[in-house]
Each structure stands twice: as C-alpha cells, then as structure tokens.
Amino acid sequence: MPDDLNWAIGGEAGDGIDSTGKIFAQALSRAGRHVFTSKDFASRIRGGYTAYKVRTSVDRVESVVDRLDILIALTERTVEENMDELHDDSVIIYDGERTMMKDFEAPGEMTGLDVPLKRLAEEAGGAIVRNIVALGAACEVADFPIENLDESLEKRFGDKGSAIVDTNKQAARLGQDYVADEYGLDTGYELETTDSDYVLLNGDEAIGMGAIAAGCRFYSGYPITPATDVMEYLTGRIDQYGGKVVQAEDELSAINMALGAARAGARSMTATSGPGIDLMTETFGLIAQTETPLVICDVMRSGPSTGMPTKQEQGDLNMTLYGGHGEIPRFVVAPTTVAECFHKTIEAFNLAEKYQTPVYLVSDLAMAVTEQTYEPEQFDMDAVEIERGRVVDEDGIEEWTNEKGQFTPHAATDDGVSPRTFPGVEGGAHMTTGLEHDGLGRRTEDEQVRVEQVDKRNRKVETAREREDWSPREFGDPDSDNLVISWGSNEGAMLEALDFLEEEGVDVRFLSCPYIFPRENLAEDIREADEVIVVECNATGQWADVLEHDALERVKRINKYTGVRFKADELAERVKEELAGEPAEVEAE
Amino acid sequence: MSSDIRFTDFKSDAQPTWCPGCGDFGTMNGMMKALANTGNDPDNTFVVAGIGCSGKIGTYMHSYALHGVHGRALPVGTGVKMANPNLEVMVAGGDGDGYSIGAGHFVHAVRRNVDMTYIVMDNRIYGLTKGQFSPTSREDFETSTSPEGTKQQPVNPLALALSAGGTFIAQSFSSDSQRHTEIVQQAIEHDGFGFVNVYSPCVTFNDVDTYDYFRDTIVDLDETDHDPTDYDDAKEKILDADKEYQGVIYQDESSVGFEEREGLSESMADIPDGAPEDAMDLVREFY
Ligand SMILES: Cc1ncc(C[n+]2csc(CCOP(=O)(O)OP(=O)(O)O)c2C)c(N)n1
Ligand code: SF4
Numbered sequence: 001m002p003d004d005l006n007w008a009i010g011g012e013a014g015d016g017i018d019s020t021g022k023i024f025a026q027a028l029s030r031a032g033r034h035v036f037t038s039k040d041f042a043s044r045i046r047g048g049y050t051a052y053k054v055r056t057s058v059d060r061v062e063s064v065v066d067r068l069d070i071l072i073a074l075t076e077r078t079v080e081e082n083m084d085e086l087h088d089d090s091v092i093i094y095d096g097e098r099t100m101m102k103d104f105e106a107p108g109e110m111t112g113l114d115v116p117l118k119r120l121a122e123e124a125g126g127a128i129v130r131n132i133v134a135l136g137a138a139c140e141v142a143d144f145p146i147e148n149l150d151e152s153l154e155k156r157f158g159d160k161g162s163a164i165v166d167t168n169k170q171a172a173r174l175g176q177d178y179v180a181d182e183y184g185l186d187t188g189y190e191l192e193t194t195d196s197d198y199v200l201l202n203g204d205e206a207i208g209m210g211a212i213a214a215g216c217r218f219y220s221g222y223p224i225t226p227a228t229d230v231m232e233y234l235t236g237r238i239d240q241y242g243g244k245v246v247q248a249e250d251e252l253s254a255i256n257m258a259l260g261a262a263r264a265g266a267r268s269m270t271a272t273s274g275p276g277i278d279l280m281t282e283t284f285g286l287i288a289q290t291e292t293p294l295v296i297c298d299v300m301r302s303g304p305s306t307g308m309p310t311k312q313e314q315g316d317l318n319m320t321l322y323g324g325h326g327e328i329p330r331f332v333v334a335p336t337t338v339a340e341c342f343h344k345t346i347e348a349f350n351l352a353e354k355y356q357t358p359v360y361l362v363s364d365l366a367m368a369v370t371e372q373t374y375e376p377e378q379f380d381m382d383a384v385e386i387e388r389g390r391v392v393d394e395d396g397i398e399e400w401t402n403e404k405g406q407f408t409p410h411a412a413t414d415d416g417v418s419p420r421t422f423p424g425v426e427g428g429a430h431m432t433t434g435l436e437h438d439g440l441g442r443r444t445e446d447e448q449v450r451v452e453q454v455d456k457r458n459r460k461v462e463t464a465r466e467r468e469d470w471s472p473r474e475f476g477d478p479d480s481d482n483l484v485i486s487w488g489s490n491e492g493a494m495l496e497a498l499d500f501l502e503e504e505g506v507d508v509r510f511l512s513c514p515y516i517f518p519r520e521n522l523a524e525d526i527r528e529a530d531e532v533i534v535v536e537c538n539a540t541g542q543w544a545d546v547l548e549h550d551a552l553e554r555v556k557r558i559n560k561y562t563g564v565r566f567k568a569d570e571l572a573e574r575v576k577e578e579l580a581g582e583p584a585e586v587e588a589e
Numbered sequence: 590m591s592s593d594i595r596f597t598d599f600k601s602d603a604q605p606t607w608c609p610g611c612g613d614f615g616t617m618n619g620m621m622k623a624l625a626n627t628g629n630d631p632d633n634t635f636v637v638a639g640i641g642c643s644g645k646i647g648t649y650m651h652s653y654a655l656h657g658v659h660g661r662a663l664p665v666g667t668g669v670k671m672a673n674p675n676l677e678v679m680v681a682g683g684d685g686d687g688y689s690i691g692a693g694h695f696v697h698a699v700r701r702n703v704d705m706t707y708i709v710m711d712n713r714i715y716g717l718t719k720g721q722f723s724p725t726s727r728e729d730f731e732t733s734t735s736p737e738g739t740k741q742q743p744v745n746p747l748a749l750a751l752s753a754g755g756t757f758i759a760q761s762f763s764s765d766s767q768r769h770t771e772i773v774q775q776a777i778e779h780d781g782f783g784f785v786n787v788y789s790p791c792v793t794f795n796d797v798d799t800y801d802y803f804r805d806t807i808v809d810l811d812e813t814d815h816d817p818t819d820y821d822d823a824k825e826k827i828l829d830a831d832k833e834y835q836g837v838i839y840q841d842e843s844s845v846g847f848e849e850r851e852g853l854s855e856s857m858a859d860i861p862d863g864a865p866e867d868a869m870d871l872v873r874e875f876y
Contacts, residue, residue, distance in 0.1 A: 030876065199875035209871050215860035218672050220664075241865055244671055244851055249697040253664040256657065260637070260668025263655055264676065265858025268668070286658050376876075381868035386860065404602075422858045423653040423669070423676050429631040431601070431648055433656035442603055443648060 003058050005142060005189060006067050009134065010051030010081065011074025013042065019156070020072075020131040021052025022371070024138070025200060027152035028056045029373045031145070032194030036061040036492075037371040038565070040081070041310050049077050058192055061372075062337075062492030063568040069189075070141055072134045076104055086110060091187060093137050093179075095130075113137065113183060120174040125167035132168050136175025144191035146176050199376050203341040203367030203489075204271075206379075207297060208233030210345030211269055213384045216295075217243035218261035218268040220254045222276060225309050226368035227299035230271040251276035255283045255296065262292045263432070265422030267349055271297035271361075274316050275306060281323045284358055286434040288328045288457065291410065291418060293352035293359075293389070295345070300364040302563045311563025312366040314488055317542040320360040321517055329457045331355070331464070332516035334362040336473060336491040338372045342379055344514060351468070354389040355417060355460040362516065364537070366565035367489045392419040397427045406430075408439045412452050416459030465518045472520060476510040482579055483529035485522065485555075487513040487543045489565065490535050496568030497575060506576060513543070523551035533558055533578050537565060596625040599634070601651040607642060612789030612800075615763035616710050617646050619787075620679065623773035624652075629677045637666040639682025639691065641717045643710035643789070646681050660691030663698040666705050667847075673856040674848045677777065678705035685715045688724040688744050695746075699753040699782055704846030706776045706783040709746065710763070712791035713798045720794035730797065746786050747827045747838060756781040756844035758823070759837045762803050763789040768811075768835060775837055781844035788833070803833060810836030818842060 009020050018039070025035050036055045042048035053068070055061050068085040071078065072093045079092060086092075088109035094101050096114035106112030115137045121130040132153070139146045153168045179185075201209070208230050211219070219238060221231040235245045243266075248254035254270045262268040272280065277298050287294050300316045302308035320332045331351050335344040341363055348359040392400055400408050400419040409430045411418050418439075421428030431441040436453060438444045473491065476484075476498050486494055491512040501508055509529070513519065526532050526547060532555040534544035539561040548555055558574050560566055599621035607613050624634060631652040638647035640659035647654040653676075657665050666680040687695050687709045698707065714732065715721040721734040725746065729738035750758045757779040761769040769787065776783030788803050815836065816822050823839035826832070 197876065199872055201875040205875070212871060213864040213868050215864075217857035217860065218668065220668065237871070239852070242855055242857060244853060244857075246667070246671065248664065249693060252661055253667075253694055253697065256661040256664035257668035257671070259657075260655070260665035260670075261672035261857065262668075263653075263665075264635070264669045264672035265856060266672035267857075267860060268672070282658055283661065290655065376869070376872045379872045381864040381872070384864035384868070386862050422856075423635050423673060424633055424856065426632050429634075429652050429654075431654045431656065433648065434658055435656065 003192060004055070004061070005057070005069050005191060006053065006055050006065065007070045007138065007142070008051050008053040008068055008082065009072040009074070009131065010040070010049065010078030013048045013050045015074050016131050017050050017052050020135060021054060023149070023152045023156055024135055025054050025371055026155065027149045028054065028191070029198045029200040030151050031148040032196040032198065033058060033191065034061050034198065035200060035371065035373045036063065038064045039369045049075070049081055051078060051081070056191065058194060063496045064565070065496070066567050066569050070138055072138060073101070075100055079107070083107070091141050093134055093141070111185065113141070113179060115175060115178055117175070120178060121171055124171035124174055129168055129171035132171040133175035136172030137179045139172070140176040140179040141185070141187055142189045142191050143187075145193060146172055148193065197376065198373035199379070200371050200373050201338065202229065202369060202371045203335070203338045203363050204229030204299065205233050206338050206341035207271070207345045207361070207363065208237070209379065210342040211349070212238060212241060213342070213381055214267065214346040214349040215386050216267045216269050216349065217241065218258065218266040219243070219270065220246040220248045220257035220261070221270050221272065222248050222251050222254050224273045224276050226301055226365040227271040227273045227276070227297065229368060230297060230299070251279040252283070255280040258294055259283060259287055259292055262294050263423070267353070269295040269297065271299060273299050273301050274303045277316060277319060277323070285324045285326060285328055287358040288330060289434045290432045291356040291457070293356050295348045295352055295359050295361055297361040297363065299368050300362065308563045310365070312364060312537055312565045313561060313563065314364055314537040316362065317487070317516060317538070320362055321546070329357055329461045330517065331357060331359040332362060333359060334488040334514055334516055335367070336488060336512045336514050338367060338370060339374050339378045340514060341367060346384055350385070350387045351464065354387055355464050356389065356420060357460055362488060364489050366537075390417050390419050392421050392425070392428070394426050397421065397425065401427065402440070406440055409441050410437060410453065411439045412456040415463040416456050417463065418456070461518060470515045470518050470520045472511040472513040472515070472522070474509070474511055477507040478509055480507040480509040481530040482506070482508045483511065483525060483532045484508050484535060484575060485511045485513065485532065485543070485547060486535040487516060490537065493566040493568045493571050494535060497572035500569055500572035501575060504576070506579065508575065521550050522547060526551040526553050526555060531579055532556060533575060535566070535571065537561065594625050594630045596621040599624055599631055599650050599652060601649055603648050605649050606645070608793050610792040611642065612712060612763040612791065613643055613646065613710050615766060615769065616708065616787050616789045617649060619761070619763065619766060619769040619773050620681070620708060621650060622770045623777055624677065624679070626770070626774055627777045633675065634677045634679065635669045637662045637669065637678070637680045639686035641683035641686050641715070643681065643683035643716070644686060660686050660689070661694060662686070663691065663694045663707065667698060667701065667703050670703050670705050671848050671851070671853060673858065674704070674853050675856060679708065680705060681708040681710070683716065684709055684711040684713060684725045684746070685723045688746055688749075692724070692744070696749060696753045699750050699755045699784065701847045702754070702756055702781040702844060703848060704781055706773065707785070708773065709786050710789035711746070711786050712789050712795055714791050714795040716791045716794060727797065745827065750784050751824060751827055751839060755784055755839065756841040757783040757837070758827070758839040759785045760834055761785055761787050762807055762835050763787055764800055765835065768809065772837060779840065779844065780849070781846050806833045807835050808832055810834055810838065
C-alpha cells in the first residue's frame, strides 16, 4: 500500500467539517508528513453538502487526485457525492445509530465501519466531540499514532481549558479502541511520522503574511468568498506593526481608501474576487493615471456575475489584463503555488512602488482554500527586500523642483518613473488628478503633453520589462518536443501529472507562468515544440489566446470550467489524449 | 507647522475656469482662510476633491491633493487620514458628487466619524454636465432632463447626516465670507467628521436657488437662541423644510475621531528595509 493516503470528512454545513478536517491535517503536518487539503463546499452556511479532504504522504504532495481511501461520512449524501473517487479498498466510517445513516450499507466491496460516534462522544463528555471520535477511528484505520492528534487538539482547544482538551483526547481514544476491538481490521496502511517540522497554510494566509513581511500597513476590503481570509488574517496581526484593516462599505470605497492611504505613503492593499474587481475597475484607472502604487488582489472564483461563488475558475485573466476604459499600464502577477502567494505578494509591493503602477495579484479559490505543508525556510523573512523606488524627501526635492519652486510629481523621466513625495514633506505639496495632466499634475488637453505623459506611463512598463526577471518556472524534460504551459494555480496538478506521464513513457516540458503582464515572450518555445498544450481553468482559453497572439501560432488547449480544479491524474490523461491527437472532452461532474 | 502661513499660500497659480460669479469662488476662499487660521500649511494639508465644477477646487488650491473619480472622495480622505493622522484632511465636492453617486459613502463616512472636514458645494444642480437636476433640486424644478419638472423629492443632507450619527453638522452660504470661514474653521477644529453643506450658487444653470434667494431667506443660527449641542433642537431645525439656516446646527462635543479610536497616531509611511524583526513568528504560527 503506498504511503499516499486520501482522507475526507463530509456532512452538512454546520457539522463542524472544516475544523475537524483542519485538526487532522495539522496532526499530520506536525507528525512530519506532507499534507494537501481541499474543500468541497456550497454557498450556504447551514445545510448543504460540504467536505474537507486531506491528501497526505511522506513525500511532497502538490495536488488532489481522483481517489478517496478513508471517508468519514456523516450523511449518506457524502458517500454519493464521492462515489467516483471511492474504490474497492475504500473504508467508510459512519454512525449507524444516526437516524439518517441507519439503513446505510457500504457500496460494492468497500469496507463500512459502523461506529457509534455520538454514543461514544457522550461517553467521553458530550455529543459535540462526535467528529473527534471519528478522527480516532480514522487513526486506527490508517495506523497513524493517535498521540499526534493530541497536540493538534491542544492547539485547537487549549484556550478553552484542559478539561475540554482532555474530553477531546478521550473521545479520539474511544473511537480508536472501538474500531480496534470491534473490527480488528488490517488495512495495510501505516502513516509513518518523520522529524520534519512543517507549517500548514493556505494561499490567502500566504498573501496576508507576504503583505506584512513586505511592510503593508493599510488594508481595506469588503468581504467576499474566497478573498475574505486575506482580510481576516491581517485583522489584528497588522496592528502590531502600526497598520490597520478597515472594513469598507463596498469595493468602491475599499479601493479608494487604499488609494488614499497609498497617497499618504503607506504600503497599501485591497483584496476581492471577480464581482468586486468589476466595481474597482473605475478606480483602477485612477490609480494608474495618478501613478499611485497599489496592490489589488483578485482571488478568482467561478463567474460571470455571482456565478458559482464557492467554485474554482481562472476566468478573470482578460479582465485583469485588459479591464478598464482607456489604456492602462499595469502589472499582472499570478502566483502559482501557496508558497508563491507569499513571494509574489512581496514582489507585487516592490513592483508597485518601483514603478508607481497598480499591480493585480491574481490568485484563485483553489489556492485560497487549499492548505499545504512547507518547510518554514520557504518563507525566509531575512531574504525579504523592500524597494520603495523613487521616493524624494526634503533633501532631494530641489532636483525635482522647477524654476518657480514647484515640485514636479509627474516629470517625464527617461525610465518613465517620476519622483514621489509623501505628504508632510516640505516643498512637496502637489496636485494629482485622474484628468490628463502635465509634469506638475495640472490638468491639460495639450496634444504634446498628452502624448508625453502617455508615453512616460507606458515607458515604466518597458523599463520594468528590461530590469526585472519575467521568466516562467520550468519543469519536466527541457529537451522534450511536448510543451505544456499553464498559469497560476495549475502548477501543482501539472507537476504530479508529469510523474504519471513519465511512468507511461511520455516526456513533457512544462512552463508554469506567474507573470501575465509583462511576461516573457514564449514565441520561440512554442514554435520549437511539436505539440503545445495550454492548461487553464476556464472555458475559452484566455491564456492560450494570449500566447497565440505572442507567437502567431495556434496552440492546443485543455480547459476545465466545471468549478473544480484540475486533478493530477485527470490532467495527465488529458495531456496524453491531446498528444495522441484525440479531441479533448470537457469533463462534467 | 509654521505660524507665518497666509491664506494665499493655499492658492495655486492655476487660473480657475469657473464662470464669473460662481459660488465656488467664495467657498474656496473661505476654506483657504479657515485652513490658514487654524495653523495649517500646504505641506501638511491634504485636499481630496470629487468630480464636478466643485471638484476642480483641488486644482486651484495649493496643498497635497487628489482629484479622484466621481463620488468617491470621502473614502480617499479616509485612507489618507488613517495612513497619516497628522495630516489635515479636507474633502470637497458637489451635491451630485456627494449625495447622488457618493451617497452611500457619505452615510458611511458620517457614521465612521474620521477626523476630517467635508465641504459640499450645494448648488442644487449638476453644473459640469450643464444643468441637469441634482439630488438637492426642488421638486418640480425644470431642467434639461426634467422639462416637466422633477418628480423626485430632494434629499435633506443634514437629516441624512444626523440620522447617520453625525457629530458636526453645519451649513453656510458662500457669499457670507466671514460666517462661512468661521463655520469651516469650527469644522476643522472639531474632533471627528466635520460636515458643512455650503450654499454655493450656480449662476449659469440654476435661476431659482440664486444669491438673492439665499440672501433673502437665510436665517443665521447665531442670531437665534439655537443650542448646537442640543440634539432635539438640531433635529427640529434640520427637519424644518421651509427654512434655510446658516451656522453650526449640531455638534457632539464628546466626539472622538475614528482613527483615534482605532489607536492610530503615527504615519504609516515609515517602514523598515526588510521584513519586521520578529516576522518568523508569523510563520511559526502555522506549525
Ligand atoms: C462615473 C461618472 N458618471 C458621470 C460623470 C459625469 N459627471 C461629471 S460632473 C457630474 C455632476 C456633478 O454635479 P455636482 O456634484 O452637483 O457638481 P457641480 O458641477 O454642480 O459643482 C457628472 C454627472 C462622471 N464624471 N463619472
Ligand atoms: S456652471 Fe455653475 S457651478 Fe459650474 S462654474 Fe459655472 S456657475 Fe459654477
């Protein structure tokens, strides 16, 4: 039996699914095992199916796969929903004494373990610890030392006092003993523990942590799934560094507050999802026109309109790349993994200030709700460099002052980057406006000045193109004639797909792109390959369009827009089909 | 702050393009005088303006300033003040900007009570787009988009502010230079959101709410026994639809600005060259 286990707990929203799943994931992580979690949830608070899935291995796990080995089913629907991932060796833990599960029988060859979760929980001290009994049962099935669960329970319930912690520990043991005594089964699993110390976090948390590391001091936002975790992470934590989170009345306000704070000199950010980006787009133009550094994070979900708020999609690429009236110089950065969410956030702040331009930081639901293990050194705080760009203080202001003693905040420089002063700096007072303006910031409709200012703003992008490294992350066989390209969060699934493909003798070169604009021109890579496939979670292939445009070559596409992220094995299969020239079908789940 | 600041220091050398006689001239002069009288200087003042004839004000003044998009000046001002509470923040715009497209932000800025001053140049018309009715236009007012008279009731901005928990609510008339300046000055000195609705006549598109009309009807609260700290008194005046008042209508003297309640006092502009010293603690939280 491989050391790669897929575990899930599912039931109705309100059943405590999330916190139970998280306790298990943390226990595994603290036991030195790698973890990759995912969530199935519906857009409602109570009722409705929801599940928390954990994949764990001693080796790194980068993706979900199409297999479920141990399932804690609090409702029959949980089993139905996961039927296609269950297999003959799957073990289903359920409570046959629960009215809604009393007629349940494990399908096919699967093993059903009827564990009186509620009764044992009451024995331990209260029905509320029912899910922990189930966790204990799962530890027995997976042969995972239950002591590892204890630490996780302490972390979770420590604040509530030792009695509560003890009740939980006791509940887990009752579950474990029950399965051992009643079933004595040997599933062959053995979840080894190691000495490694991992941290477990999701993409939104990594963005929040990156923001603090980068010196972000002001965050304003309006709650929206799946971006809210960024705001919740920063709330309270950012205060320790002299910063503040403000919950605004809407996204229009959120982005304008962030803009105000940035004008006052703070590193400033807002985060939202598609519908919020729509509302922010008006001010996005103002930010570019006034050359204000700002990081705007779009944690994408399924659209259009309110679409499927709790489902995955990468449908906003075009909007971040082209959204807004007029022509707007911008940066669009799309982290490719949870850890990259941290690194790219820091980079986004530096880009914003070095070039005084808005930066779209584009993440997505799959990354936002996925918790993944990393070595803490991956988040090396000593390596963080903060570059504020051309900021001018009292001493330097003369260089940027005209013969009438006026500061020139929009001076047309060779590299396109103008000087910036923070309010309070003597002699730096100036106007800035969303209207077209001259070097002083004064409104103008003068043809020559208009052209000069437009050119200057666009020149910043050219300067950045030259000065910064926009290369994609490269994996797989560098000499392969089969080229797969993706952007954003598909990296993990594709990395594992590479392993599957290799086993079947298919070699692939894989480019994972974190930079949407500016970006490295992949025209040559595309022309040199025999087969080029672009993988993305949307229906029309927005990234494929961009690459075709760059390379003037047609490329093949793998698209998924069911609302669910790619799974590694599924992706491997589809790459194989494409390479074999079979038409790809869109999977409907 | 230097003490030798004069109000002309707040003047930019840009030539106003307002129509001769526009009420906005008087409004702006009063704002500049009030800023100078309260000991501010251009380098520590931040003026945020909306869109409209009124919104051009930031261009004609000299200070740190932002001329934003239509209706969203208040959130910008909030961000500025939160990021640097040491700045004097003044937000200005028109009645369309503030009570129409920006009405939502207005109510929330009032209840948030950030320590800044909000000046609305209320000419009861859309000036810059050439004469459509505005949210403060009277019922049955005939304009290019209401040839048979508006069928919409006007909003009462003072009532909106009071019901949203306003802590400083005042009204002034741009051509009464001295009183207008005094009132704006009091708004600046107020600890919290100082809101002044300024009657600022549009001589080009509004022939109803004219200088003469305001001169004839305005009642100065200083000439009555009005007590601005008395909520009921304020409510009565604000809901009196037949009168145009000038003066501080309501002030809660116990008001404390939002940024202060949030514990902010320093500029957020100063940050270290790298991650905070104890930043690895943030990582360790995830063990
Ligand atoms: C989003 C948006 N919609 C419409 C406009 C056009 N517009 C410019 S000024 C204005 C009305 C301004 O009226 P008011 O705030 O009363 O100011 P005034 O010009 O009367 O001083 C409008 C509708 C705009 N600039 N932006
Ligand atoms: S149109 Fe009216 S509001 Fe605008 S500048 Fe002329 S007088 Fe003033």
